[in-house]
Amino acid sequence: MSELNSALHNSRFLRACRREPVDTTPIWIMRQAGRYLPEYMAVRGKVSFIELCKTPTLAAEVTLTAQRVLGVDAAILFADLLPILEPMGLQLEYAQGEGPVIHNPVREAADVDRVVEINAARLGSLDFVFETVRLVRRDLPGNIPLIGFAGAPFTLASYVIEGGGSRNYVSTKTLMYSDSGAWAALMNRLTASLIRYLNAQIDAGCQAVQLFDSWAGCLSPADYREFVLPYTKAVIAGLHSGVPVINFLTGNPALLPLCREAGGDVIGLDWRVDLADGWQTVGFDRGVQGNLDPVSLYADLPMLRRRAKAVLDAAAGRSGHIFNLGHGVLPDMNPDHVKALVKMVHEMGQRP
C-alpha cells in the first residue's frame, strides 16, 4: 500500500478511526448504496444483483453515486458477503426475489474437505472486486476514504453450513458442538482466505476495512470465545498494518467484551446497546461506530433529529465516534430521510 496523501490521511473518517479530533462527527450508512436509492434501482433495472456485483464499472458507479448523493464521509465498496465462497468450492445462486442459496452446503464433518482455502491463484477469480476498488478509488474525491469489507468467519461458516438464511443456526451449532476438528478446519480455511481477500482489497485501494459478523449474535459468550474469537482475531491480526479495521457484530451486546479481545481499531455497535455503555464496555482506547436504530428513518424529521441527537449525546463529543445506523438501511426507506440524517449529524456533531 502506498502512503496516503494528506487529504485522505486527514479525512474526518480516518481521523475518527485513529481517535483524533475532528471538526464534526463523520457519518456513513451501512448499505448506503442499496435498493432505497432511485439511482441504484436505475442500474439494477438493467442487471441482476449478482451481475451488478461482478461488473466493476457498475459496482463502482453505485458505490460512487451513493457517496456523492448522500454526502457521507466514506464510500463503501459495493459487493456481497458471499462471492468469496465460490473460489472456495461452494456453489452459490442468487434466486430472483429470494435470498442467496448454496447448493452444496457443508452438512457433515467430511464435507469440510471440499472447502478449499483461497490461495494466490484462486484469488484471481475475485478480481472483479479488486477492479471495482481500483475504479472507485480513481474517481472518488481525494478526501473521501473507501471502506472494503468481508463477512467474519462465523457468519461465512453459517452460510456455508446452513446453505442460506437460518432462524436457529441448528446445523451450524450442531457441527460446532459435535466435531471441533471439522469446525476448526473450516474456520481456519475461512480465516486464511479472508486475510488474502481483505489484504487484496487494501492493496487495490481501500483505506479501511469492516468485518461483518452479522449472525454471531446467536452465540453465547462461552461459545463465541471457544469457537469464533480465535478466528476473528487471526483475521484482524493478519491484515496489513496501518489500515483501520472496524469489527462489527450484531445481535448480542453481551459479546462486546469479546469483540474488544478479537480486535479492531473501531468496534461497531448495533442499536440494542446504549452507545455510552457500549463504548465503556469496549474501552475508550477504541473507536466506536453506530448506532441509530435504522427504523428511526421511518419517523418524521423532527423525531429523526431527536433520535440522532440522542446518539451524538451518548458519544459526548469524544474523539473516535463514527456515526452510522446500528444495521443496514432498509429497501423501502425514504432517501430524503437518509440525506437529511447526514446533514443533521454534520450540523449537530460540530465541535465548538
Add this chain to the structure above:
Amino acid sequence: MSELNSALHNSRFLRACRREPVDTTPIWIMRQAGRYLPEYMAVRGKVSFIELCKTPTLAAEVTLTAQRVLGVDAAILFADLLPILEPMGLQLEYAQGEGPVIHNPVREAADVDRVVEINAARLGSLDFVFETVRLVRRDLPGNIPLIGFAGAPFTLASYVIEGGGSRNYVSTKTLMYSDSGAWAALMNRLTASLIRYLNAQIDAGCQAVQLFDSWAGCLSPADYREFVLPYTKAVIAGLHSGVPVINFLTGNPALLPLCREAGGDVIGLDWRVDLADGWQTVGFDRGVQGNLDPVSLYADLPMLRRRAKAVLDAAAGRSGHIFNLGHGVLPDMNPDHVKALVKMVHEMGQRP
C-alpha cells in the same frame, strides 16, 4: 387465592422462586408440552392447534403428560400467547402450517380505538384457559406447581400492529415513534387486560406466572425504558401478591438492568448472556431462570451434559436458580435428550 398446602409451598420450584435452599436445582423446559413429544402429536392428530388450546380437557392432558413424562419440577399451562387478543377485538387466525395472522391489525393511531380493554364480562370468553388451569391443578401431583403465563405488553402490541411475525418491527416502532398517545392508549389497554387475565389464571389455580417478552429484544435500552418498561412494571405490580412472577425477555442482554426495574421475583435469561454475569446484572436479590442454548439438545449426550454442567457451574449452587433453556424446545428435538437433560440437572445440581 387459597393458602398453599405445605407440599406445594415447599416444592423445589417455589422454594427456588423465593431463593430458599433446595435439595437440587429445579428444572422445567419452555414449550415442554410441544411438538417434539410423541404424546403431544398423538393429541394433535385429532385437532388443530387452536382447537387444542380451546378444549380444556385436551389442553390439560398435554400439560399434565409433559410434566409426567419429563419429570420436571413444574407444569406450565398449555396455551398460546394470542387468544387474549380476541376479546380485545382482534380477528385471529391460525392458518395451517403458517404462523398466526391477525386480519385487522392496528396500523394507524385511529385503529387503536377499536382495541378494547378486557373487563370482567369479556374475561368470560377466555374461560377455556381458566378451566384448563382448574383441570390441571386437580390432577397434578400435590408437590408440583403450575405456571400460568401471558405475553408481555410489548410482544402483544407487536402482534397487534404487525398482524403476525416480523423481521424489523417497522410498523410497531413507527407507531411508537410517531404517536406516543396512541401507543400509550394501546399499551394501557393491554396492561389492564393482562392484569385481569393473569390474576384469573392465579385464581383458577396457578402458583406462579411467567411474562414472555419474546420480541422486546429488538429495542434499544432508551426505547424500552420509555415505551415498554412502565407497562410491564404495571402488569407485574398489578398481580396478586405472594405469587412469584418470572419476567422473561429474549434477544437483548443489554435490557437486563431494565428487566430488573420492571420487576419479577425471577428474571429469565436467554443463552446470549453468561448466567453468572446475567445474575450479577439483575442482582442476587432476584432469582434467575435459564439459560442453556436450546440447540445444545441436538448434541450427543456427553456434550449435552458438559453444556448443562457449565450452566450449573455458572449458578454456583446459589439459591434461586431455576434451570431452563434460554428459549423454547424446537419441534424436531429428540424427546429422549430432553428427558436426559432433566435427569442430568437433578443429578448434577444436588447440594452437598
